[in-house]
Amino acid sequence: MQKNRLRLLIPAITLLLVLISALYVQTAQDGLIQTSADVQDKTHFIYIWLIYLIPLAALFILPWHFKFQPLIQKPLKSTRILLISSIVYIVLVFLTPQPYFELFYIYKLVLLLMIPLLVIRREKSSILSTAQPFINWSLAPIVYVIWLVLYFSPLNNLSHISYDEPYLFVLIFTVISILMNAVLEEVFYRVWLQTRLEHLGILASVCISTILWSLWHAGIQGQGNLLELSAQALVTHALAGIFLGFFWTKYRNVYLLILIHICMNFPLYLITYWFK
Template sequence: MRNKMPYAVLGGGLALIAGSALWLVLTGATDIRYSADHAGTVPMWHRWIPVLAGLALVRLVPPRAELAGGVTGGRGLRLQAGLLLGSALAFAVALRWSGGGEPAHTALKLALLLAVPAAVFWWSRRDPVTHVREPLRAWRRYGPAAPVAAWLLLSYASPLALPPSDFAATVDPVTLVITVVVVFAVNSLLEEVFYRRWLQTRWEHLLGPWPAIVLSSLLWAAWHVGIQGAGDLPGDLAATFVNQGVQGLFLGYLWSRYRLMWPLLTVHGAVNAAPVLLGLW
C-alpha cells in the first residue's frame, strides 16, 4: 500500500488539475484572475504556455539531469513533512475563513509558514534531518537561466503578456520601492522557502520528485482562493489549480532539478512585481 502512495498523489494531483481545466471549460469560466489587486482576467491557457516552455527547457538543459540534492532522515523527517503539510492546509483554510484581507493575510503567513516550521524544526532537532549536498557544477549554476528567460519573455514580452498595472502611477517612488521589497520578502521569498525548499524537499524523500512537486504545487495554489476567490469554492479552487497550480509545477521542477533559490525567486518575484514595474513605461 505504501508503494502505491506516490502514484496516487501524482495521478490524483494531475487529474485534479486536468479536471479543474475541464470544469472551467464546461462552465465557460476559462478567463481566470491573475492578481488579487483587481478583477482583471486572462485566458487560462495564456498562463500555461510559458510554463510548458519552461518545463521543456528545464528537462533539456542539461540532459539526463538527476536530483540535485535532498534530505535524509528517519522519524524526524516524516514528522517534519507531516506537520509542514498540516501547516500548509491550515493556512489555506484559515486565510479563506478570515476573508483574505490585511493584516490577516500577512499575520497568518508569518505564523503558519514561518513560525510553525521554526517550531517544528526545533522540536524535531533530536532526530535531525540531514541535508544532502552535491557539488554546484556549472550546469546547475547556469542551467536555470534558459528556462527562466523563456518564461519571462513569454509571460511579459509576447502576445501572451499580462496587462501592466497602473499601481506605480498612483504612489510616490518611496512607497513603490517599499511595497515591492515587502511584497518580495513576505510573498516570493517566504513562500518559495516554505513550499519548495522545506515542504517539497521533504516529500521528495518520501514520495519521489514529481509526486512531491505536484503536492506542493496544489497546496501553494489552494491558499490563493483566500485572496482571489469570488465566493464559489469549487470554481475558485479550479481557477487556482489551473493558474498557480500549473505555475507551481514549473517552480517545483526548477527546485528539484537545480536546488538553487535564485530561479524560484526570479520567477515568483516577477509574478508579483513585473506588471507593476512594466506599468512605469
C-alpha cells in the first residue's frame, strides 16, 4: 500500500514542482531562462520544452515491441547509497564558492563514480546484461533524429555561441565534458540510479532521477538565491531529464542515451570555426 502511494505521490510532487517553477520563471523573468552556463543570452522556456516534448510524444506513439518489465523488482542496498551520493553532490555544488567552481568535477568523480562503483561491484550484477532480453531499439534512432533536428533548430539558441579561448582548449574541454557530463551522468542517473528505483514504478523512478539530475545544475548556472536557482534548473532541465529517463526505460540503449547527452553539451563552435 505504501509503495502504491509513493508511485502516485512522487510524480504528483514532481509535476507540482515543475509547474510552480515555470510559474515563477514566467512571472519573475518573463519566462526567459539561460539554457547553458556557456551562454548569457536567454530564451523562453516553452521553446526548450517543445524540443523535448515532441520527441517524448513520438517515443510513446511508436510501438513498444514488448511488454515492459522493470529490470529491478525490489530495493537493493546500493539504491540508498546512490541516493545519498546524489543529494550530497547537489549540496556540495551549492555550497562551493564560485572561484572554486571546478571542484564539482572532483565531487562528481568521487560521488557519482568511485563510491557507486565500489558499492555496485559488491552486488555482482550487471544492469546492461539484465536488460538484454528486453532490448528492441530498432525505432530508437527515429526518436533520436526527431530530437536532434529540434535541438539544433531555431527553437534553441545555439548557433551564435562563441568562445574567447583557443580552439584546442575548447576541443580538449569538450572531450572532458563528454566523459564527465554525458557519459558519467547518464550512467549514474539513468542506468544505475533510475533503474534501481524502478521497483517504485517506472514513472516514479524517472521523476526521482530527473529531479536529482536537474537540481545539481542549479549550483553552476545563473545567479540568485537557492529557490531561484532551483526553479530555473527545474524549468531548464526537468523536461530533458524526463525525456532521457523514458528513452532509457523504453529502449535500454545506453549508447544512444549518451549520444543525446553528448549533443546537448557539444559546442557548435568546433564546427562553425572552420567555416568562418
